[in-house]
Amino acid sequence: MSERFIASDFDVVVIGAGPAGLAAAISAKENGAGSVLVIDRESEAGGILQQCVHNGFGLDTFKEDLPGPSYAQRYIDRAAAAGVAFLFNTMVTAVSRDRRVLTSNDRDGVREYRGKAIVFAMGCRERSRAQIRVPGTRPAGVYTAGTAQRWVNIDGFLPGRRFVILGSGDIGMIMARRLTLEGAKVECVVEINSYLSGLSRNLVQCLQDYDIPLLLRHTVTKIIGNKRVEAVEISAVDERWKPVAGSERAVPCDTLLLSVGLIPENELTRRVGIEMDPLIGGPVVDNRYATNLPGFFGAGNVVQVYDLVDSVSSAAEIAGRSAARYAAGTFAADCGSMPVHPGKNVRQVVPQRICPASLAEDPIALQLRVAKPLEGPVEFRVIGGDRILVRKRFPYARPGEMATVMIPKAAGSAFRETDEVRIDAVPLAEGIE
Amino acid sequence: MKDRYDVVIIGAGIVGCLTARELAKYDLDILVLERNGDVGAATSAANSALIHAGYDPIPGTLKAELNVRGNAMWDRLSSELDISFRRTGDYVVAIGEDEIENLKILKRQGELNGVPGLELIDGETARARVPALNPETAAALYAPSAGIVDTFGAVIAAAENAVENGVSFAFETEFEDFIFDGNRIIGVKTPRGSIGCDWAINCAGLEADTVMHKAGARPDFRIRARRGEYCVIDPEYFTLDTVLFPVPSVKGKGVLVFTTTHGNTVVGPTSEWIDGKTDAAISAFGQAYLEENMRKLVPTIDLRRTIAVFAGLRASGNARCLNPAVDYVGDFIVEAAAEAAGLINCGGIESPGLTSAPAIAERIVRILREAGAALCERSDWNPIRKGRPVMRRLSDAEKQRLIKTDPRYGKIVCRCEMVTEGEIAAEIHAPIPARTYDALKRRTWLGTGRCQGGFDLTRVVEILARELGVPVSDIRKNEAGSEFVVAETKNWSGE
Numbered sequence: 001m002s003e004r005f006i007a008s009d010f011d012v013v014v015i016g017a018g019p020a021g022l023a024a025a026i027s028a029k030e031n032g033a034g035s036v037l038v039i040d041r042e043s044e045a046g047g048i049l050q051q052c053v054h055n056g057f058g059l060d061t062f063k064e065d066l067p068g069p070s071y072a073q074r075y076i077d078r079a080a081a082a083g084v085a086f087l088f089n090t091m092v093t094a095v096s097r098d099r100r101v102l103t104s105n106d107r108d109g110v111r112e113y114r115g116k117a118i119v120f121a122m123g124c125r126e127r128s129r130a131q132i133r134v135p136g137t138r139p140a141g142v143y144t145a146g147t148a149q150r151w152v153n154i155d156g157f158l159p160g161r162r163f164v165i166l167g168s169g170d171i172g173m174i175m176a177r178r179l180t181l182e183g184a185k186v187e188c189v190v191e192i193n194s195y196l197s198g199l200s201r202n203l204v205q206c207l208q209d210y211d212i213p214l215l216l217r218h219t220v221t222k223i224i225g226n227k228r229v230e231a232v233e234i235s236a237v238d239e240r241w242k243p244v245a246g247s248e249r250a251v252p253c254d255t256l257l258l259s260v261g262l263i264p265e266n267e268l269t270r271r272v273g274i275e276m277d278p279l280i281g282g283p284v285v286d287n288r289y290a291t292n293l294p295g296f297f298g299a300g301n302v303v304q305v306y307d308l309v310d311s312v313s314s315a316a317e318i319a320g321r322s323a324a325r326y327a328a329g330t331f332a333a334d335c336g337s338m339p340v341h342p343g344k345n346v347r348q349v350v351p352q353r354i355c356p357a358s359l360a361e362d363p364i365a366l367q368l369r370v371a372k373p374l375e376g377p378v379e380f381r382v383i384g385g386d387r388i389l390v391r392k393r394f395p396y397a398r399p400g401e402m403a404t405v406m407i408p409k410a411a412g413s414a415f416r417e418t419d420e421v422r423i424d425a426v427p428l429a430e431g432i433e
Numbered sequence: 434m435k436d437r438y439d440v441v442i443i444g445a446g447i448v449g450c451l452t453a454r455e456l457a458k459y460d461l462d463i464l465v466l467e468r469n470g471d472v473g474a475a476t477s478a479a480n481s482a483l484i485h486a487g488y489d490p491i492p493g494t495l496k497a498e499l500n501v502r503g504n505a506m507w508d509r510l511s512s513e514l515d516i517s518f519r520r521t522g523d524y525v526v527a528i529g530e531d532e533i534e535n536l537k538i539l540k541r542q543g544e545l546n547g548v549p550g551l552e553l554i555d556g557e558t559a560r561a562r563v564p565a566l567n568p569e570t571a572a573a574l575y576a577p578s579a580g581i582v583d584t585f586g587a588v589i590a591a592a593e594n595a596v597e598n599g600v601s602f603a604f605e606t607e608f609e610d611f612i613f614d615g616n617r618i619i620g621v622k623t624p625r626g627s628i629g630c631d632w633a634i635n636c637a638g639l640e641a642d643t644v645m646h647k648a649g650a651r652p653d654f655r656i657r658a659r660r661g662e663y664c665v666i667d668p669e670y671f672t673l674d675t676v677l678f679p680v681p682s683v684k685g686k687g688v689l690v691f692t693t694t695h696g697n698t699v700v701g702p703t704s705e706w707i708d709g710k711t712d713a714a715i716s717a718f719g720q721a722y723l724e725e726n727m728r729k730l731v732p733t734i735d736l737r738r739t740i741a742v743f744a745g746l747r748a749s750g751n752a753r754c755l756n757p758a759v760d761y762v763g764d765f766i767v768e769a770a771a772e773a774a775g776l777i778n779c780g781g782i783e784s785p786g787l788t789s790a791p792a793i794a795e796r797i798v799r800i801l802r803e804a805g806a807a808l809c810e811r812s813d814w815n816p817i818r819k820g821r822p823v824m825r826r827l828s829d830a831e832k833q834r835l836i837k838t839d840p841r842y843g844k845i846v847c848r849c850e851m852v853t854e855g856e857i858a859a860e861i862h863a864p865i866p867a868r869t870y871d872a873l874k875r876r877t878w879l880g881t882g883r884c885q886g887g888f889d890l891t892r893v894v895e896i897l898a899r900e901l902g903v904p905v906s907d908i909r910k911n912e913a914g915s916e917f918v919v920a921e922t923k924n925w926s927g928e
Contacts, residue, residue: 041845041848089844091845091848093845093851102829104832104836104843104844104845104853105843105844106836106840106841106842106843106844106854107840107843108843109832109833109836109837109840109843110829110832110833110836125883125884125887125888126884126887128740128884128885128886128887129885130665130739130740130741130742130885131737131739131740133715133720133739133742134715135714135715135716135717135719135720136714137712137713137714137715138713138714138715138743139910139915140909140910140911140915140916140917141917144887146887147886147887147890147891150891151891151918152922154891155891155895155905156921156922156923157905157906157918157920157921157922158918158919158920158921158922159917159918160919161919182922221717222714223714226711227910227911227912227913227914227915228914228915228916243717254919267669267849267883270669
């Protein structure tokens, strides 16, 4: 993937060369796009996967347990073979409604590219200390888990020797293990909720296997230390997240890692005026990953933060295909879509709109998160009017683990009699209606 | 650092730096001593960044005089030094009819102080001008001369202009004591040795009392630190193009909602007396206080959209106003020390200290002259300082020209604030070099956006190490002891 002279006009321009951008670009090519350009601020493709040297990637896609860079490499190789063009070390600074993409780098300076279709694949960013407003001083030694991961895995530096990790997100748990393997001491992982926010498998493989305590329903109530973190104060919290007076204790450490959530990175999307889902922080999309602005598509964590890269790749493939069709003029702008609302016990659902007509071609996957842990058997019900259109049962449902409900192709006719649907999560212990 | 200067200025905050810049007009050898590693690292780095109109101080106080005089000086100062400054005007907002009387008192007070253009407007007019205001706004006092300034930009600009005119700065060099000959100061002691001088100027901010007590001056004067916490709101979510004050209370000016020259909206400050003079921590109490009080002015702001929190310490003094007709405690001190010849003290420079700073510098020159200093104007003094390019403010054509001269200006390192590697390198090699992450942050605004350094931190640390020619493990957030990484992963032996 050498950087030769690059034309200015492409069928599809993809912003971001992480797993979403790669899968979207390959899919666009495979679905007939003549020219596809992927732009990324890094010097290579793969996005955050390059610093995820742990395994656990590809179980769905390849039926193999791969480290992040290996998972990325498979897509990088496919993209090269498909003839996708890449532009690295380049920041996209703005996108216009007529699909001009403004970039800046140290080779061409400020330069504009044009796409017949645009795929947003900028991924997500980590929530920072300010967003959770941890009280205390502002010394060195307070980092997001991803920053620490980059230092350790890419740059080769240890950011501290004694850690407390706030938040039970996946990157935090993975870094707890990684830092322990590097010889650092991880005192504990502190989670304000009464449940884990990351995957259960990471609790076992990253914390329990290394005897790292997980303190549920606790939080960091103060950062102590003027130049460098010297300790953090940890307190128990009540069910409304309020610290319990008298429960606080100081835990000496030199670093506080934050793993307190990820936010879709959508400054470009917002500025071009695309309709956003305020709860999720991503663009409102239909099942073809089309936004409300014609020619603009969302792929991967830009749309919502996924648990697994495999899900990112498969969603991005649909977005890439849609972009290719849009560029070719074969994309139905008005597909007669209807809204999908999160119902009982459901916090969010993607896509936010579905086109029943698409069912003629493919089943539709509804990806959702419940609002609270439902530890017994759960039935998800897609409801239109007063009819249950689709049911799917799970042994449990947890906010940290995304659930997928497929609408089969055969359900197409049932959707003709309704103009909106909602999805409920019903604990079966409450009885079957 | 030489062993003798004509003038030693203690403290490189806004007052010290503007004083250095002003004195550089004269044929004097000047040294600025600073205990921190950078200019403006304490109170000057964390405040409301407002140029107050001057209706707030009690008429007859030094605060009132220097506020109004200082306010008028900022146009010329900002144009000479290339500082971001804008006269936005400000509003004191009366919520409910009960508060209107207070506005009238403030207006009269402002007129006595000489504040130009004060205008009492009704609630409807106020809400038409500032639609985000509380619907219960009954009236507002509008002060057109109020403004906003890039505070740290002002400090660095003044310091650079001083350096360009021959002033020396000694960082990480703490003032320890004075050296006397009889009752005349002839030098100062520092951990790096003694420095002779004819004049010492105390611009030590929070420690101004400690410094003057070393000379036996004003033994009853005390500075207490009063903490102010702030929240910066995500500009994608809410922006405001003016400055809103509640009606002031005995506790101070209250929680404001204001915009910065950078375009962010800020809510704050709190007002809390603290023990000691260093605890600029964020408190749960302070955050709750802001939440409760800012709703009074702008009920629709949601503090969950905060992208940054910070706190600063005000240097609040207990000096009685020297004007016998005015009964006020907490006035500025700007005077020649009665107890020690050769010492000029500034003390209790809390709000409106930033606004007043140019007027304080001007007054210090007058005091020096009255005390007999030989002030001969230099023919080669250059009042102009040119700021370095700020990429996000340039047109595409201007950007392109700059990138041609140095391609690093094309490489964006901070995504949210669009700061390039070229700008970072320029600051590291500037007249007052940025040598730490916080120093770069204050100068370029990198890391101040939504992701709060999530993307740029590791990269900026790398650039600092490369440009300074030191290992990554030497790169600090601010002072010694605030290094970011502790070791190379393959090169330490554990505990």
